[in-house]
Amino acid sequence: AQKVTQAQTEISVVEKEDVTLDCVYETRDTTYYLFWYKQPPSGELVFLIRRNSFDEQNEISGRYSWNFQKSTSSFNFTITASQVVDSAVYFCASDKLIFGTGTRLQVFP
Amino acid sequence: EAQVTQNPRYLITVTGKKLTVTCSQNMNHEYMSWYRQDPGLGLRQIYYSMNVEVTDKGDVPEGYKVSRKEKRNFPLILESPSPNQTSLYFCASRGQGASHAGELFFGEGSRLTVL
DSSP: OOEEEOOOOEEEEETTOOEEEOOEEEOOOSSOEEEEEEEOTTOOOEEEEEEETTOOSOEEETTEEEEEEGGGTEEEEEESSOOGGGOEEEEEEETTOOBOOOEEEEEEO | OOOEEEEOSEEEEOTTOOEEEEEEESSOOSEEEEEEEETTTEEEEEEEEEETTEEEEOSOOTTOEEOOSSSSBOOEEESSOOGGGOEEEEEEEEOOTTTTOOOOEEOOOEEEEEO
């Protein structure tokens, strides 16, 4: 069975700091997808990114970047120069729709 | 606008009083699912549906029922709510796409309190 672990329950940083959110997954599938979702204080869940197991290239989108490493079964998410608006709960998830327990990020001005 | 709509958004009820949380999507998605979100536990799947008239249990189905009579609707039914069902509930949908590749589209959430 698949499993997704987000060991960091809560992270606090000051604005402009870089922060990395960890995600470790377990799967027996040879082909799979991984996802990150964001839940801002308003409560909605927003899709951020999808990666497939064939593509280990890092993905960058503005201040966001994702590091996918099959060797360590990790799919980590880095926010560069964090901003207050990045404050949210971030969920990592598998394509079997197994979610991690989430990491609450608080960015202070 | 593509969206998943849940109702009600907020509800306070009492133990044993049947309630239904509706969910509707306008994206013609085959797959729909219900989750509950509780502090420290993340999102846990209650039930899901791969298509009309096809439903299956998720990780925490006890105390819930669902139905999928139409493609766009996937109501969550609590026949006899109990306080441990106090939670934030999300409905989600996705297109089947290529082997689970599609991302989930979520409703805005329904906060349920059972007294």
